[in-house]
Amino acid sequence: MKEYFHSVILDETKCNGCTNCMRRCPTEAIRIKDKKAHIIKERCIDCGECIRVCPYYAQNSATDDLNKLKEYKFNIAIVPFSMYGQFSSDLDMDKIFQGIKSLGFDYVYDEAHAADIATISIKQEIKKTDLPKPIISSLCPAVLRLIQINFPSLIDNIIRIESPMEIAGRLAKKKVMDEYNLDSDEVGVFYLTHCPAKVTSIKNPIGIKNSYIDGAIAIKRIYGDILRNATTVKKVESFSKGSSLGIGWAKVGGQSEALGIENYIAVDGIENVIKVLEEAELGKLDNIDYIEAMACVGGCVGGPLTVENPFIAKSRIRRTIEEKSKIMRVNEEEILNLYKEGIFSLTEEIEAKGIMKLDEDIKMAIRKIEKIKQITDSLPGLDCGSCGAPTCRALAEDIVLGYATIDNCVFRMNKSTNISK
Amino acid sequence: MNKKDDTIKLEYDIIQNDFVRAGEASSNVKKILKQLGIDSKIIRRVAIVTYEAEMNIVIHSYGGKLLVEISSKKIEITAKDNGPGIEDIEKAMQEGFSTASNEIRELGFGAGMGLPNMKKCSDVLKIDSEKGKGTTVYMEIFMKSNQN
Numbered sequence: 211m212k213e214y215f216h217s218v219i220l221d222e223t224k225c226n227g228c229t230n231c232m233r234r235c236p237t238e239a240i241r242i243k244d245k246k247a248h249i250i251k252e253r254c255i256d257c258g259e260c261i262r263v264c265p266y267y268a269q270n271s272a273t274d275d276l277n278k279l280k281e282y283k284f285n286i287a288i289v290p291f292s293m294y295g296q297f298s299s300d301l302d303m304d305k306i307f308q309g310i311k312s313l314g315f316d317y318v319y320d321e322a323h324a325a326d327i328a329t330i331s332i333k334q335e336i337k338k339t340d341l342p343k344p345i346i347s348s349l350c351p352a353v354l355r356l357i358q359i360n361f362p363s364l365i366d367n368i369i370r371i372e373s374p375m376e377i378a379g380r381l382a383k384k385k386v387m388d389e390y391n392l393d394s395d396e397v398g399v400f401y402l403t404h405c406p407a408k409v410t411s412i413k414n415p416i417g418i419k420n421s422y423i424d425g426a427i428a429i430k431r432i433y434g435d436i437l438r439n440a441t442t443v444k445k446v447e448s449f450s451k452g453s454s455l456g457i458g459w460a461k462v463g464g465q466s467e468a469l470g471i472e473n474y475i476a477v478d479g480i481e482n483v484i485k486v487l488e489e490a491e492l493g494k495l496d497n498i499d500y501i502e503a504m505a506c507v508g509g510c511v512g513g514p515l516t517v518e519n520p521f522i523a524k525s526r527i528r529r530t531i532e533e534k535s536k537i538m539r540v541n542e543e544e545i546l547n548l549y550k551e552g553i554f555s556l557t558e559e560i561e562a563k564g565i566m567k568l569d570e571d572i573k574m575a576i577r578k579i580e581k582i583k584q585i586t587d588s589l590p591g592l593d594c595g596s597c598g599a600p601t602c603r604a605l606a607e608d609i610v611l612g613y614a615t616i617d618n619c620v621f622r623m624n625k626s627t628n629i630s631k
Numbered sequence: 632m633n634k635k636d637d638t639i640k641l642e643y644d645i646i647q648n649d650f651v652r653a654g655e656a657s658s659n660v661k662k663i664l665k666q667l668g669i670d671s672k673i674i675r676r677v678a679i680v681t682y683e684a685e686m687n688i689v690i691h692s693y694g695g696k697l698l699v700e701i702s703s704k705k706i707e708i709t710a711k712d713n714g715p716g717i718e719d720i721e722k723a724m725q726e727g728f729s730t731a732s733n734e735i736r737e738l739g740f741g742a743g744m745g746l747p748n749m750k751k752c753s754d755v756l757k758i759d760s761e762k763g764k765g766t767t768v769y770m771e772i773f774m775k776s777n778q779n
Contacts, residue, residue, distance in 0.1 A: 362671035567668035
C-alpha cells in the first residue's frame with residue numbers, strides 16, 4: 211500500500227513546541243515531542259485548524275508552485291468559487307481572471323461553472339428514493355475524511371456525485387484537448403486552492419480512482435501576483451463564468467440554495483460539524499434531507515490558504531450573488547445525458563478507516579480500554595497539555611499503545627520526585 | 632487456562648428533564664465501540680438504542696441509570712429508572728403511541744418511536760415495569776448479528 215500523503219506539514223525550525231495546534235486539533239492528531247509538534251498522519255483530516263492557530267506560522271500546507279507549469283505544454287487554471295470573495299468588489303472579476311491567466315496559464319476555468327453542473331446532477335441524484343437520509347454533501351474533503359475516520363456509519367449517506375473541482379478538471383481538460391488537439395499528458399490542470407484538504411484529495415482521491423487535477427497552488431502564495439497583474443493588465447478578455455448559484459457554493463448554505471432544498475442543515479466550523487454528525491449518527495436527523503457540512507467557518511471562503519478575512523469574503527460573495535444572474539450558462543440537456551451515463555458519479559467505495567481501533571483482537575482491545583480507564587483515573591484530569599498529549603485521556607491511550615509513559619505527566623513526575631526525597 | 636472473558640462496564644446517571652446532557656452517555660459508548668473496532672452498523676444500532684433509552688429516562692421517568700456491558704460477544708444495555716412505570720407495555724410498543732406531554736412534543740420529542748426503535752435495533756429486548764415503582768429495559772446486541 212502506498213504511504214498516505216497528507217497536505218498539512220510542519221516547519222520544525224519555526225515550531226517552538228507550544229500547545230496551540232495540539233489543543234485545537236479536532237481529531238487529536240497532534241502530539242508535542244522534544245519541543246516540536248508531530249502530526250499523526252493517519253489521523254489528520256487536513257482541516258487546517260493548526261495552520262490557522264499557529265502563532266509562528268510553522269504549520270503549512272504542501273502545495274505546488276508556478277514552476278510546475280513548465281512540465282506541461284498547455285496549462286489550465288481552475289479558479290475556485292472562493293476566489294470571488296478574495297478581492298475588493300471594485301475589481302472586475304474578468305480582470306482577476308486575466309491576472310490569473312498572465313501568471314502563465316493558457317486557459318482559465320471557473321469552478322462555479324462546474325458547481326452549476328454539480329447542482330444539476332445532485333438534483334437528479336436526490337430524486338432516487340432509496341438514499342439513506344440525511345444525504346451528506348461530498349464537497350468538503352476534510353469532512354469526508356472525518357466521516358471515514360470517526361463516523362463510518364454515515365459513509366452511505368454521502369452523495370455519490372463528484373465535487374465541482376473534479377468536474378471542472380475533467381471538463382476543462384477534455385475541452386482543451388479537443389480544441390487544441392493535445393494529448394492528456396501535455397495538459398496540466400492546476401487548482402488554485404483555498405484548502406489543504408483539496409490538495410490531499412488530489413493525491414488521495416475519495417470516491418474516485420484518480421484525480422483530474424495535476425497540481426494545486428495555494429491562493430495565498432500567488433495572491434500578490436494576481437492583484438498586481440489584475441490592476442496593470444491592459445487587455446481584458448471576457449471569461450465564461452458560473453451562475454450566481456454556482457458562486458454561492460463558496461459559502462455554507464449555498465449548495466442547498468442552489469439545489470432548492472428547504473429541509474437542510476448547513477453547518478460550518480469543524481467542531482460544529484462533529485456535533486452535527488454525532489446527532490446524525492444517533493439517528494436524530496433522519497428527517498433532514500440534506501447536510502452541507504463544511505470544515506471551515508463560512509464554508510470554502512474561510513479556507514486556511516486564503517488571504518481575506520472569511521466574514522468579509524462571505525459578505526462580498528453575498529453581494530456578488532445578488533448582482534449576478536441565476537441563469538446557468540450550461541446546456542442542461544447535455545449535462546443530464548452525461549449524468550445518466552454516470553460521468554459525474556463516484557466510482558469507488560469510500561472505505562471506513564479504523565484508525566481509532568486499539569487492537570485487532572477485540573479481547574485485547576477490551577483489556578486496553580480497561581487499562582486506559584485506570585490510567586486516566588490516576589491522572590490529574592487537568593488536560594493541561596504539558597505531557598505533549600491534548601488531554602489526560604489521550605495520554606492514557608498513548609501509554610497503553612506504547613507511545614508514551616506515565617512519566618510524561620508533569621504532575622506525576624513531581625509526585626515521584628517528592629517520594630524519592 | 633479457562634479465564635472468564637473480560638468485559639467493559641459503563642455506568643451513567645441519567646437525570647430527569649436534563650435535555651442538555653441527554654445523549655452524552657450514547658456518545659461516550661459510541662467512542663469506546665470505535666476504539667474496539669466494532670463494525671459501524673453495530674455501532675449505529677447501539678448508539679440508537681442507548682440514545683432512545685436515555686431519552687426515555689429523561690422524558691418519562693424520575694431519573695435513573697444506564698448500564699452498558701461490552702464483551703467480545705455482545706453488548707448489553709440496561710436502562711433502569713425510578714418510576715412511574717409503564718401502564719400498558721403492549722401499547723407502549725406500538726409505533727406512534729406516546730404518553731409524553733404536549734410541551735415535550737412541541738420540543739420535537741415524544742413521537743412514540745422510542746421503544747419501537749429499540750426493538751428494531753436490538754437482538755434481545757426485555758421490559759420489566761411495575762406501576763409506581765419503575766421500569767427496567769434490558770437489551771442485547773450481538774457482535775455478529777443476522778440483522779443489517
